[in-house]
Amino acid sequence: MNTYDVAVIGSGPGGYVAAIRCAQLGMKTAIIEKYNTLGGTCLNVGCIPSKALLDSSHHYDDAVKHFEEHGIDIPGEVKVNLEKMITRKQAVVDQTTGGINFLMKKNNIDVYQGLGSFKDATHISIAGENATEIEAKHTIIATGSKPSNLPFINLDKERIITSTEALKLKEIPKHLIVIGGGVIGLELGQVYRRLGAEVTIVEYADRIIPTMDAGLSKELNKVFKKAKFKINASHQVTSVERVGDEVIVKANNKKGEEVEFKGDYCLVSVGRRPYTDGLNAEAAGVKLDERGRVEINEHLQTSASNIYAIGDVVKGAMLAHKAEEEGVFVAETLAGQKPHINYNLIPGVVYTWPEVASVGKTEEQLKADGIAYKAGSFPMRALGRSRASMDIDGFVKILADKTTDEVLGVHMIGARAADMIAEGVVAMEYRASAEDISRMSHAHPTYTEAIKEAALAATADRALHI
Template sequence: MKSYDVAIIGSGPGGYVAAIRCAQLGMKTAIIEKYSTLGGTCLNVGCIPSKALLDSSHHYDDAIKHFEEHGIDIPGEIKVNLKQMISRKQAVVDQTTSGIDFLMKKNKIDVYEGMGSFKDATHIKIEGKESLEIEAKNIIIATGSKPANLPFIKLDKERIITSTEALKLKEIPKHMIIIGGGVIGLELGQVYKRLGAEVTVVEYMDRIIPSMDAGLSKELNKVFKKAKFNINVSHKVKSVERKGDEVIVKADNKKGEEVEFKGDYCLVSVGRRPYTDGLNAEAAGVNINDRGQVEVNGHLQTNVKNIYAIGDVIKGAMLAHKAEEEGVFVAEVLAGQKPHIDYNLIPGVVYTWPEVASVGKTEEELKEAGTEYKTGQFPMRALGRSRASMDTDGFVKILADKKTDEILGVHMIGARCADLIAEAVVAMEYKASAEDIARMSHAHPTYAEAVKEAALAATEDRALHV
């Protein structure tokens, strides 16, 4: 039986990053993955493939809507080749996951393919092509999450599908009904809307992307309605039924009236659930709460002192970059270091177009806490760069403490906001004030100028270009 300093169950962004950092710190490391490719949900059926399809569909959307205005004439009809689009997506996934294979070899990490489960607190059974057992002084649970479902919905994975199936459809839906107006539903909805599908979103809460700042929800809702999305908020879905190639969704609106939606596909996108199926955590004595999450303390340590857990399987936002930070954190704790994670400064992003990004406190949270704050907001349409690229939707909003001017939250929607949010994270990490950003030179013309202008707006209403 092989023995290790640390073994990681799960090879998603949290797991594989934890393995690399452990190896860098001199630990003999093993990683266990039940699937034949490394990378977990994010690389195989999540972040990476969805962004590949978003980019491909964005190119198509630009071609049919904007190329002529840009002076680009394409003879003949522009057509979607969905098979090639899905094939390119898979090539991106394959290249990315093979990169993880390379990193495991480079860092001398032993990879085991098979289902990992606890025999006890220091032994893991692996059931794959062969059955074996390994021993580890420390174990990190990084088993991630799976798409959640509503108890009355029967997923057939053909017409009533999750995000996994939506990434590999063989036809463009005529009418896709999406249950859930969160990140995953809206991203995939935009993919198929661009390709020609009618898209209906049915959301239980009173707005789309309900966990983000209300101003972002309002702006994205406006953009989506302009693109002819059918958005239905404050609707409680009560049944989903398939009849042949038709799916019928029934919901109650906020008046309590029954509403019926009919389409050929229904994407169930109601969030994700922690995945501990088959882990046999009880054999190691690890506590799992009633939400299915592995319970951890401030050091991401379970109630069993040598077992840790990270990523989607524990509390907090289900984000790949959160899992990565936690993976590094645990590795450094095991090495005797004193790492730190500020969960308030982990950004959230929606990769629709325009992109939506946020870090820190929302206005709703500041109001609820009774914090006195000031707001600076700047519209993307006022930027020369936005007009040049025809990406004029959106804004940047900075929330700062009314007395100290320290930045408390940054919320943005517009072109390249997924990248722009990093500036806000850096500023807040170093306790910057709105005036600090306002005084920094930003290259012209860029989208980033909107961040400077929003900071100026928060500093005695000094924005220059509105």
């Protein structure tokens, strides 16, 4: 029987990063993955493939709507080749997951293909083509999450689908109904809207992206309506039925009236649930909470002292980069180091266009906590860079403590917001004030000038360019 210092169950961003860091720190490490490719949901059916389709559809959208204005004439009709688009997406996935294989070999990490389940706290059975058993002094559970569903919805994975199926459709829907106005639903909804589908969003909360700052939701709602999305907030879905090639969705609106939506596809994107199926956690003394998540303490340690858990399978935001931070945290803890994670500074991003990004507290949270704050905003349309690229939707908002001027939250919607939010994270990590940001030189012309201007607005209501 092979023995290891650390075994990692699950090879998503949390798992494979944890394995690499353990190996870097001198631990003999194994990683166990039940699927044929490494990388987990993120690399195979999540972050990476969805971004590939978002980029491809963005190019098409630009060609149809904006190339002529840029002085680019295309003879003939611009057409979508969905099959080729999906093939390119898969090539990106294959290249990325292949890169994880390379990293495992480079770091001398043993890879086991099969379903890992605990025999006890130190022994793991691996079921599969090459069934075996290994022993590990420490184990890191990184088994991730799966798409959630509503109890009355029968996912046939043909017309009533999850994000997994939406990434490999063989045709562009005529009318795609999206249940859920969160990150996944909006991103995939935008892909198919750009390609010509009619898209209807049905959201239970009173606004789309309900967990983010309300100002971001309002601006994205405006952009989506301009793109002819049909957005139905405050709607509780009561039934989803397939009749032939048609899907009928019924919901109650905020007045309690029943409304009906008909389409040829329905994407169910109502969040994700922790995935522990087949783990046999109880055999190792690992407790799960009432929501199926692995219970952990502040050190990410489970009820079994030699077993840790990270990522989507534990409490907190279900984000790949949060899982990565936790993977490194556990590895360094096992090595006797003193790592830290500030969960308030884990940024959230929606990769629509314009992109939406946020870090720290929202205005709603600050009000609920009774914290006196000041806010400064700056519209993207006031930037020369935005006008040059025709990306004028959106704004940057900075929230700062009213007394100390320390930055408490940064919220933005606009071109490249996903990249720009890192400036807010750095500022808040070092407890910068809004004035600190306002006095930093920002290259001109860039989108990040909006951050400086928002900081100026927050500091003394003195933005320069509005």
